[in-house]
Amino acid sequence: MRVVGEVRALNGDEAVAYAVRQCNVDVISAYPITPQTIIVERLSEYVANGEIHTEYVNVESEHSALSTCIGAAAAGARAFTATSSQGLALMWELLYVASGLRLPIVMAVVNRALSAPINIHCDHSDSIGTRDSGWIQFYVENSQEAYDTVIQAFKIAEHPDVQLPVMINLDGFYLSHTLENVRVLPDDVVSGFVGFRKPVKVWVPYLGREVPAVLDGYTPISLGIIALSDYYYEFKMMVIKAMEKAREVIKEVNKEFSELSGRAYGDGFLTHYGVDDAEAVLIVMGSAAGTVRYVARELRRKGLRVGVIRLRTFRPFPYEELTKLLKDVKAVGVMDRATSPGAYGAPLFNEVRTALYDCECRPVIVNYVYGIGGRDLSPHTVKELYSDLLEIAKGKKPSSIVRYVGVRS
Amino acid sequence: MSGSEFIRELPQVPTTVKLSTELKTGSWRSYRPVIDHNRCVKCLICWVYCPELSIRWDGSSVSIDYDFCKGCGICAHECPVKAVTMVPEGGGYEGGR
Structure with a gap:
């Protein structure tokens, strides 16, 4: 069944809120932080207007915001929250609790640089910093994708084989505060697509049967138990395996959603343009992909063989898909919107380089760090990166493997 | 630690294998009220505070x-x-009483 849906003018935050409104969410915890605030503002309006019958909890900090979601999800509810930057940093210990307890919480993170100096604009340092927390991470390119990904996220998180929290990252201001035409699906269609949360079951020896793994006085279980050197490793291993299983589920849900809406995001992990015959490819995440694709299209019109890969998932990291796509490419530039002081290059660069180490035709891979603290990325700059890469593809030795683009020297 | 030998025998969500009433925490006590x-x-203020x-x-x-009494002494303090x-x-410790 294909549903066209109506077009609405929504910014990225509003698109997220609109999707959450349609997803039968039981509990929303809310704490404001720029540039995420619009999400929880819109949601509070939906609740106040009686459009949704969601328990809306005003909390005193982001630590409490995620704690509330954890408590709600542990009681069997579908829970959502949103944050940015310092807020995500304050949630730190709870991120691991959510994934360790296998709670399918969905959270929107509107990417914003971390203090200090204090900054409200976009870079990915907040969410990239949480990459090892066991959360599935999506980075969306536009408001439409933000809307679509929230809907998919509940389905992915709550899949019986996954049971992991999902983080949807959208670029602060570039997406969060910019109006776009967003095609939204009717409420009943989304509700039918995501359904209601069905908690997984666990075998409880003292009850002698399987019960839903939720806090319920009639079938008492404890969540948040201790597991030391005897069992902790096994439970961590289960999170790792669940993340691997998420690969299949992300692919499936992306396909199911495209059959419903007509919109697919590649195979769910990445989208690409011009890569098949490209000599030089830029890899990028988030809203900057639009700028890079625009430049790539211009250059290809002039006959230059350039391409772009836009990663949609960072966790799980699509290393197999990348290796396949890049097997005939000579030069790869990885664009990072986050830094890792003291590391050899930034995090995305490290992932890509590691993934391609076993590739037979090992391309030259360089790192372009850009857009830190909201520093603008112009088409002109992207053009320079492509010409740098094309020279590397022709055999020029790169002046340096890690380059910081657009920073004062 | 005895118990499960395979990951697949463990619950998908880390949860308890026995009720907390089976875990006699009174053995932690160094002072006994x-x-x-x-x-x-019989005002039961101790019952409220325990x-x-x-x-x-x-x-x-x-x-x-x-x-289960861990000997915190709150009852003695509040009485x-x-x-x-x-x-x-x-x-x-011999199990109390």
Whole structure:
């Protein structure tokens, strides 16, 4: 069944809120932080207007915001929250609790640089910093994708084989505060697509049967138990395996959603343009992909063989898909919107380089760090990166493997 | 630690294998609260304050569940008639009472 849906003018935050409104969410915890605030503002309006019958909890900090979601999800509810930057940093210990307890919480993170100096604009340092927390991470390119990904996220998180929290990252201001035409699906269609949360079951020896793994006085279980050197490793291993299983589920849900809406995001992990015959490819995440694709299209019109890969998932990291796509490419530039002081290059660069180490035709891979603290990325700059890469593809030795683009020297 | 040999035998969500009532935390105690029933006025303030739900009331007298009392001394501190005394646990723990 294909549903066209109506077009609405929504910014990225509003698109997220609109999707959450349609997803039968039981509990929303809310704490404001720029540039995420619009999400929880819109949601509070939906609740106040009686459009949704969601328990809306005003909390005193982001630590409490995620704690509330954890408590709600542990009681069997579908829970959502949103944050940015310092807020995500304050949630730190709870991120691991959510994934360790296998709670399918969905959270929107509107990417914003971390203090200090204090900054409200976009870079990915907040969410990239949480990459090892066991959360599935999506980075969306536009408001439409933000809307679509929230809907998919509940389905992915709550899949019986996954049971992991999902983080949807959208670029602060570039997406969060910019109006776009967003095609939204009717409420009943989304509700039918995501359904209601069905908690997984666990075998409880003292009850002698399987019960839903939720806090319920009639079938008492404890969540948040201790597991030391005897069992902790096994439970961590289960999170790792669940993340691997998420690969299949992300692919499936992306396909199911495209059959419903007509919109697919590649195979769910990445989208690409011009890569098949490209000599030089830029890899990028988030809203900057639009700028890079625009430049790539211009250059290809002039006959230059350039391409772009836009990663949609960072966790799980699509290393197999990348290796396949890049097997005939000579030069790869990885664009990072986050830094890792003291590391050899930034995090995305490290992932890509590691993934391609076993590739037979090992391309030259360089790192372009850009857009830190909201520093603008112009088409002109992207053009320079492509010409740098094309020279590397022709055999020029790169002046340096890690380059910081657009920073004062 | 005995128990499951394979990951697949473990619950998908880390949860308890036995009820917390089976975990007798009273063994942690180094001081034991002892009630002087001649002084006790049965106000049950100790019952209100006990963080471990270890004060029992059977309808006529107050007693302490030594299986779970960790000996924090809050009951002794809160008792308005000083009917609870904290006595050092001597020797090994034998399960209380």
